[in-house]
Amino acid sequence: MAKRDAIFPAGEQALYEINRYSPAIRSGDLVFVSGQVGSRPDGTPEPEFERQVQLAFDNLQAVLEAAGCSxxxxxDATTFHTDAAAxxxxxxxxxxxxxxxxxxxxxxAVGVNWLAGFxxxxxxxxxxxxxxxAV
Incomplete structure (x- = not known):
């Protein structure tokens, strides 16, 4: 079996080490990105909701760029929400x-009741x- 081709963005992201997972795995021409949250570099949640969502997308963009994607x-996208309607x-x-x-x-979009503080x-x-x- 081939070893996983893990993708890590530049810079520190404490959540990957704390929870022991890869931000993304490349398999052929597909990149499977782990769930990205609005975490600060130390792994703590951003308390302001709009900023938390923006950070999640910023973190996702960094992982995509590290994989050569945009x-x-x-x-395909899946989002998880603690209060989807609001x-x-x-x-x-x-x-x-x-x-x-x-x-x-x-x-x-999936409604959930727990996202580890996010x-x-x-x-x-x-x-x-x-x-x-080609690059």
């Missing part, structure tokens, strides 16, 4: 700014584009 390469408008504004123009990736999490699958592989 939001344009995302084909959070939807804020999340949508940040999401649409990050994801960009259509066609949009698949999207599944209120939002996003995980994605991206396809490494031919332009990234």
């Amino acid at each position: 939001f344009e390469d995302v084909v 959070q939807f408008e804020t999340i949508s504004a940040v999401r649409l700014k990050a994801i960009g123009d259509p066609p949009y990736p698949n999207w599944t 209120d939002f999490e996003i995980k994605v699958i991206a396809r490494v584009s031919a332009r990234a592989e």
